[in-house]
Amino acid sequence: MWLETLLSEKFYDACETHHDVRKNEKNIFCLDCCVGICPHCLTPHGSHRLLQIRRYVYHDVIRVGDAEKLMDCSYVQSYTTNSAKVVFLNPRLQTRACRNSSNSCISCHRALQDPYFFCSIYCKVSLSHLSLSLSLYIYIYIYNCVCSVFMLIFFICKCYII
Numbered sequence: 001m002w003l004e005t006l007l008s009e010k011f012y013d014a015c016e017t018h019h020d021v022r023k024n025e026k027n028i029f030c031l032d033c034c035v036g037i038c039p040h041c042l043t044p045h046g047s048h049r050l051l052q053i054r055r056y057v058y059h060d061v062i063r064v065g066d067a068e069k070l071m072d073c074s075y076v077q078s079y080t081t082n083s084a085k086v087v088f089l090n091p092r093l094q095t096r097a098c099r100n101s102s103n104s105c106i107s108c109h110r111a112l113q114d115p116y117f118f119c120s121i122y123c124k125v126s127l128s129h130l131s132l133s134l135s136l137y138i139y140i141y142i143y144n145c146v147c148s149v150f151m152l153i154f155f156i157c158k159c160y161i162i
């Protein structure tokens with residue numbers, strides 16, 4: 001899935017193909033090829049869906065405006081930089097204890113401003129994966145219970161007939 005690659009990709013590293021060219025930081029993600037690329041790599045990706053990765057306080061961010069067409073950023077803490085709203089791709093290390101904050105990220109417990117649930121896209125995605133596997137587990141459990149009840153009824157009926 002491209003989202004997992006996006007979240008594990010190291011952006012703003014030098015591009016291996018263009019290591020000897022200026023401005024070779026990988027700051028674009030191609031969703032169709034599922035790869036991080038530098039501005040010099042752009043030509044073969046001309047018709048692909050591209051996402052510009054930006055930097056804010058030394059971390060990778062994406063503009064909410066760019067991301068909205070591709071993913072649901074609701075409930076993720078956003079910040080305003082250069083008059084655009086951005087969200088973090090990955091959680092940042094905790095800088096101070098969040099004891100005084102009334103609200104924190106559901107996934108990593110980092111302190112947040114009020115109307116948000118997640119500090120980053122990563123935390124939102126990891127939690128939805130977790131709830132998905134949890135609901136699958138519950139589903140299998142219920143299925144097994146129903147099966148054993150039917151088996152029991154079948155067994156009782158059989159005994160009764162005999």
Ligand SMILES: [Zn+2]
Pocket residue numbers: 015016017018024037038039040041
């Ligand atoms: Zn390149």
Ligand SMILES: [Zn+2]
Pocket residue numbers: 030031032033034044045048
């Ligand atoms: Zn591409």
Ligand SMILES: [Zn+2]
Pocket residue numbers: 091105106107108109110118119120123
């Ligand atoms: Zn978080």
